[in-house]
Amino acid sequence: MARHQYSCPLRWSDMDAYGHVNNAVFLRYLEEARIDLIHQLRLKAGEGSFVDGSVVARHEIDYLRPLVHRAEPVTVETWVTKVGAASMTVSYEVKDAEQVYVRASTVVVPFDMASGRPRRVTAEEKELLKTFADEPAEPAGSSGEAVAA
Numbered sequence: 098m099a100r101h102q103y104s105c106p107l108r109w110s111d112m113d114a115y116g117h118v119n120n121a122v123f124l125r126y127l128e129e130a131r132i133d134l135i136h137q138l139r140l141k142a143g144e145g146s147f148v149d150g151s152v153v154a155r156h157e158i159d160y161l162r163p164l165v166h167r168a169e170p171v172t173v174e175t176w177v178t179k180v181g182a183a184s185m186t187v188s189y190e191v192k193d194a195e196q197v198y199v200r201a202s203t204v205v206v207p208f209d210m211a212s213g214r215p216r217r218v219t220a221e222e223k224e225l226l227k228t229f230a231d232e233p234a235e236p237a238g239s240s241g242e243a244v245a246a
Contacts, residue, residue: 130173
């Protein structure tokens, strides 16, 4: 298992009227963790890989439990579950030592900024992405977990 660990602070402004982290804010947490993962890949790759941008093609999120504000950060585990010719799927768990709050995945498409078009994943990038490869997370509710409303 090769998961990237990102420590994500909770901000008071992340809370909604119900007193827990707003569902839309979790997208920001996922983005922060994904950008941190890509930064780590760039450091490993050196010049030439992961230098252009990327765009999000799809998000899928299972909200398992409400997350309330606290001083301690949560951990966002991030890993790669699929690499295709022109996209990759990144999976996540937002958690602490006791429980998982969110499971999610994002389809990311590499983007050539100069041409303004999607591009293929290079062979070198595929090899680097394998260093963070793991199986998809178990879907919400499949282990008897209750899904938060």
